[in-house]
Amino acid sequence: MATIGFRAQERAQHDPAPSVLSYRLQRLYLTPAFRYMMRFGLPILLLALVLFITFAEQARRDAVVMWVNDIKRSIQERPEFMVKMMAVDGASESVAQDIREILPVEFPLSSFDLDLPEMQKTVAGIPAVERADLRIRAGGVLEVRVVERExxxxxxxxxxxxxxxxxxxxxxxxxxxxxxxxxxxxxxxxxxxxxxxxxxxxxxxxxxxxxxxxxxxxxxxxxxxxxxxxxxxxxxxxxxxxxxxxxxxxxxxxxxxxxxxxxxxxxxxxxxxxxxxxxxxxxxxxxxxxxxxxxxx
Amino acid sequence: MTALYESQRAMRAMRKAAMQRGVIAILDVGTSKIACLVLRFDGPEQFRDSDGVGPMAGQSSFRVIGAATTRSRGVRFGEIDAMHETERGIRTAVQAAQKMANVRVDHVIACIAGGQPRSYGLEGAIDLEGQMISEQEVGRVLAACEAPPLGHGREVLHAQPVNFAIDHRTGLSDPRGQLGTRLHCDMHLLSVDGTVIQNLLYCIKRCDLELAGLASSSYVSAVSSLVEDEQELGAACIDMGGGATGLSIFMKKHMIYADSVRLGGDHVTSDISKGLQVPLAMAERIKTVHGGVVATSRDDSELIEVGGETGDWELDRRTVSRAELIGIMRPRVEEILEEVRARLDAANFEYLPSQQIVLTGGASQIPGLDGLAPKILGQQVRIGRPLRVQGLPQAATGAAFASAVGLCLFAANPQDEWWDFEIPADRYPTRSLRRAVKWFKDNW
Structure with missing residues (x-):
């Protein structure tokens, strides 16, 4: 009984107060410069440090590049982007044959790998072709529309x-x-x-x-x-x-x-x-x- | 006096720095509670003449953005008794107020309730040599006031010019720009015990804060509780605190007398504690919930559970009637008021044109005080509450916060004090030279 009473008295006498350390830390944290430092400076610094350490080594850098490429590949090679065949419109048999020979593409191929302007130039370079329009049609068809020279x-x-x-x-x-x-x-x-x-x-x-x-x-x-x-x-x-x-x-x-x-x-x-x-x-x-x-x- | 002048000037510089930063803390270290308010100054430029606030302009140019109170510890009679306990209390209040304001405060303005304030009326006069009265002349006339012997270890807290007179015209509040042959000045000087200031200063230093101003508690509570015409016509403000009751007399918007009685609400509590044999915390609770000073016949039947936690059923289950409680409280409150009356009489308060008395402070909230006080203090008594200031939480608008609110006003709009004027550079050499020339002219 005596100990309980003593404890109660002691508790009554000592009101809670922040310690000097917590008081000072709080004041430090309320300093604007320090707070901005903690909020933005430190995270940025940490991030920069982590990135620097990660990319300091060639092997890791390569691994990351490869990883990025893999992801890119996997997206590009989704069936939605694949081109499966070529359709040549408006060309005679021999010219179509020429176009198929001159375009160095092997299907199936991702549409990201097709350089259409370049291919258009190549096709237009055939003497028998007056005008060539290339486009990738829905369903994975590379359509080559050709107007032949008469x-x-x-x-x-x-x-x-x-x-x-x-x-x-x-x-x-x-x-x-x-x-x-x-x-x-x-x-x-x-x-x-x-x-x-x-x-x-x-x-x-x-x-x-x-x-x-x-x-x-x-x-x-x-x-x-x-x-x-x-x-x-x-x-x-x-x-x-x-x-x-x-x-x-x-x-x-x-x-x-x-x-x-x-x-x-x-x-x-x-x-x-x-x-x-x-x-x-x-x-x-x-x-x-x-x-x-x-x-x- | 020069050392004091320097230290007060340093405090003024600190206050200016705080104003520039825009944040300042108010610290009221009282006997029953420590209150801390954080003020943000919006700058005087936000005021337009069309606002029509005139002399009150300084009051609204700040905003309270943080407020905290904690139970006071280690303070008796408004003086610091246990330094480390008080420091912990200040830390608690400052930390909580900073947290609420979300800003760090470095400068603090504090007030002193105890320290046995003593008022002196000084007067000084200088001869004018036909020139217009400028701030330099005001400084000179203030310096001409002869400082009374304050006593050992006592320091000046306030030294405010309250009246100027030029030749036969008196009652001037601002003599600058006028002409005359002789300038008189009346100054009110308030001195307190130096060690009290030192202790408070030490506690504030220990909390990493800088003191930017110091005021007498009775002065600042009058600033917040007296309305403008009361300050103008003459009134006394009685700040009934926990451990000390401060009183100050205002006339023509200047404090002309201040004193304090070393009695307060804590004495009422300790009387209840002794009379009812209950712990102090319980006595405080009984006082605030059931207390009063005017008994009616109904109070005989109103029984109060005294309670207790001793474990003795007989002791813990006692009840007292409210009449008994009033019987304990009333003599002590009467004693406080009679003591105040004696101090007012000593200051010749009855000769003032207006006899208005305003009671404020935590202890003024005792129910029935407005019936008891007129019997002792005279007919014109009212219970005052501090002015409303912007941003002050509802919980801190009561009479107990009169001095804290007064400190806010004091921080925003301080009165001119002696040290606000340039100390006259020793003009003796030129004057004596001129006198020598004059003597030569007269005699040769």
Whole structure:
């Protein structure tokens, strides 16, 4: 009983009070600079220290890089991102074959690994392709939509036979002229590049189209229309179509091409010059002599 | 006096530093409780003239952001008795207040309730040489007040100029800028026991705090409890604390007298403890719950369980009637009030134009005191509560916190004291030189 009473008295006498240490610590913690240090400075410092210690060693650094790569891989190789096949639209069989050969991709492949701009450039680099659009369609299909160049003429050059489109771009090489007999033939250096002009000439030459064998580019500046039976029409540099139309008009009026003419020179459009063949020349000479009253030889 | 001037000036500088930092603590080390308030100053620039608060402006420019009280230990009669216990108490209060304010406080303003304050009225006068009265002249006239012999080991707590007179015009509160031939000044000087200040200073130092101001408890509780016209017309404030009852007389907004009676609420408690044979804690509880000073016939039938924990059933099951309790309390309260009356008479309080008396402090909350006090102190008695200050918790708005709230006001808006004026640089050499020249002129 006495001890209990004593304890009660002792408790009553000693009111609780913070110790000097806790008082000072609390005051220290209430110092603004110290508090900011504890709240932000120390955690940042600790974090920096941990990171520094972790990455000080090459092996750990590599392990972390590998780990990151693994995670990246695993996300990229999810089935949602995989490309399983390629679909080539709008290309003929041979061009599609070319595209499949030229694109170095092996399916299945993650769409993250596909460099579409680069591939688009590669596909567009094929001569037969005018425009190429690549996109990855839902369902993991790499869609290559191609607009092919339309060959308009066969170009016979020193290197061989080529197909060219309206812009003068080579579309594909050709083995024999007979393969594309439907296309007109142009020849000579620079003929391919001027294909558009050549096509305009061909279009204008409707009435005599069946006579035309081809167009020859002369000196990379003007055309000569090569006709059957060795005849030719020399066209001027400027406005060759009108010159040809003149010739056609002449032909329709006087059947000039049916006569024994070697060439019609339209290089000076205001004055058509006709070159006769050897026999015709002799004949005309003879007739003239007769007209002049000379004694025939 | 110069040493005191220096130390008070140092305290003023500290207060300025605290103001700049914006946080200051108020510490009221009393006999029954230690209260600590943390003030945040918002700066005077938040005040506009249109607010119309005038001289009260300083009071609202702060906000109480932390408040804590703890039971006091080691303090008797408002003086520190057991230093380490008191230090622990201060630590508890300061820590709790800091925690509430969430800010660290370094500067503290404290008040002293005990230390046997003694009031002196001083007067000084200087001749003016036709110049306008500036702060320098005020400093000179204050320095001209002759310090009375304070006694051994006593120090000046307050030295406030309360009145200025120029020639025959008296009752000036601010003589600056006026002209005259002779400047008089009345100063109220309050001295307390130096060791009491030393002990408090030591305790505060031990808590890593710096003292930024020191005030008499009776002065600051009057600042918070007297309304403005009471301060102006003249009133006495009686701060009935735990161990000491302070009284101060105000006139024209200046304290003109202060004293303290070394009796308080703790004596009432100890009377109850002795009379009813109960422990002090129980006696305190009985006093606060059932206490009173005016008995009615109904109080005979109201029985109070005295209780106890001795284990003796007979002793622990006693009951006393409320009339008996009042019979114990009333003589002691009467004694306190009579002692106060005697001090007021000694100060010639009855000659003041207004006889208003305001009772405040924890012990003024005894029910029935407003009936008892007029019988001893005169008719104009009211029970006062401290002014409302911003941010003060509800629990700290009672009469027991009069001096703590007064200290807040004192911290925000201190009165000019003697040491706020520049001590006149010894002007004797120039004056004597001038006198010599004058003598030459007159005689040659």
């Amino acid at each position: 060959p308009v003429a066969v170009w016979r050059s020193s290197t061989g036979l080529d197909l060219v489109d309206i812009h003068g771009k080579r579309v594909a090489p050709l083995d024999t002229r007979g393969e594309r007999g439907d296309l007109p033939l142009v020849a000579g250096r620079g003929a391919g590049e001027a294909a558009a002009e050549a096509m305009a000439i061909f279009d204008a030459a409707g009435p005599i189209a069946d006579r035309i064998r081809g167009l020859v580019r002369v000196g990379e500046r003007r055309w000569t229309v090569s006709l059957a039976e060795g005849q030719s029409i020399l066209l001027p540099e400027r406005e060759p179509v009108r010159a040809l139309e003149q010739v056609i008009a002449l032909h329709e009026a006087q059947d000039i091409l049916d006569r024994d003419v070697a060439a019609i020179d339209m290089r000076n459009p205001s004055r058509a010059t006709v070159r006769l063949r050897e026999t015709a020349l002799e004949e005309i000479r003879r007739i003239r002599m007769i007209e002049l009253g000379a004694r025939p030889k």
